[in-house]
Amino acid sequence: MENRPLSTSGSDVMRMSPVQKEMINALSLHQNFGDSSQPGSYVQTILVGDSGVGKTSLLVQFDQGKFIPGSFSATVGIGFTVMLLGDSGVGKTCFLLQFKDGAFLSGTFIATVGIDFRNKVVVVDGVKVKLQIWDTAGQERFRSVTHAYYRDAQALLLLYDITSKMSFDNIRAWLTEIHEYAQKDVVIMLLGNKADVSSERAVRTEDGASLAREYGVPFMETSAKTGMNVELAFLAIAKELKQRAVQSLDEPRFQIHDYIESQKKKSSCCAFS
Numbered sequence: 001m002e003n004r005p006l007s008t009s010g011s012d013v014m015r016m017s018p019v020q021k022e023m024i025n026a027l028s029l030h031q032n033f034g035d036s037s038q039p040g041s042y043v044q045t046i047l048v049g050d051s052g053v054g055k056t057s058l059l060v061q062f063d064q065g066k067f068i069p070g071s072f073s074a075t076v077g078i079g080f081t082v083m084l085l086g087d088s089g090v091g092k093t094c095f096l097l098q099f100k101d102g103a104f105l106s107g108t109f110i111a112t113v114g115i116d117f118r119n120k121v122v123v124v125d126g127v128k129v130k131l132q133i134w135d136t137a138g139q140e141r142f143r144s145v146t147h148a149y150y151r152d153a154q155a156l157l158l159l160y161d162i163t164s165k166m167s168f169d170n171i172r173a174w175l176t177e178i179h180e181y182a183q184k185d186v187v188i189m190l191l192g193n194k195a196d197v198s199s200e201r202a203v204r205t206e207d208g209a210s211l212a213r214e215y216g217v218p219f220m221e222t223s224a225k226t227g228m229n230v231e232l233a234f235l236a237i238a239k240e241l242k243q244r245a246v247q248s249l250d251e252p253r254f255q256i257h258d259y260i261e262s263q264k265k266k267s268s269c270c271a272f273s
């Protein structure tokens with residue numbers, strides 16, 4: 001039997017009965033990788049129980065070693081899986097931690113082992129949307145582990161490092177893998193990370209934008225260090241996925257490209273050139 005995490009796609013959520021949705025609400029999941037070199041050697045633990053018994057607090061205590069008192073909010077029913085992809089060292093883990101905790105991990109680089117995940121709830125047009133974000137290892141040796149997860153992702157954030165031409169050149173290979181393993185209608189966004197280190201830039205902004213145009217995906221430059229466009233990337237994805245899941249027929253279709261361009265303009269006063 002395959003050893004993969006429980007996840008629900010937007011369309012799955014739409015098809016579920018209220019009872020099924022309640023059951024999904026009552027499940028939280030934590031997976032813990034053991035030996036890094038042994039794909040499939042990790043242990044999965046599923047926390048199950050009524051709403052309010054303390055599943056999330058138990059998980060937070062295990063994950064962060066702390067208890068957050070008085071912060072109970074029921075785990076929301078609408079949730080999506082977002083996966084971070086790209087070469088090792090482009091900044092995927094830092095990007096996720098900047099979004100999740102507003103902090104930047106500087107100093108020694110520790111490569112991700114296999115796959116890790118974090119949850120964050122964002123509010124989109126007044127609706128709580130839970131993003132389960134999977135941080136994948138960029139190293140080649142973990143590729144067979146991460147491939148197994150592609151098809152459960154509703155969105156993929158594909159990162160390169162603007163100071164590494166090789167990480168940019170590898171984007172085409174990443175897109176080929178995505179087309180092979182991911183869902184056909186997966187939302188893809190191309191991100192040129194480390195925009196704060198403009199003195200070491202090796203990839204022009206125009207080249208990132210033109211590659212994104214060629215593949216018809218939205219694009220922006222980001223910095224996990226300063227936080228530039230980090231929240232915007234996740235919010236744009238959350239908006240797109242939420243609209244796909246709950247859009248009524250008379251509502252105009254959400255245009256992710258236009259949204260990103262308008263939001264980038266709004267914040268251009270503080271962006272790096």
Ligand SMILES: Nc1nc2c(ncn2[C@@H]2O[C@H](COP(=O)(O)OP(=O)(O)OP(=O)(O)O)[C@@H](O)[C@H]2O)c(=O)[nH]1
Nearest residue numbers: 088089090091092093094111112138194223224225
């Ligand atoms: N200046 C700068 N450094 C960054 C940024 N993002 C990440 N870094 C640094 O780049 C290195 C790699 O970052 P990670 O987030 O661990 O890279 P990764 O893509 O998760 O790597 P793998 O886990 O091997 O796939 C670390 O030393 C970070 O401090 C950024 O936006 N700006």
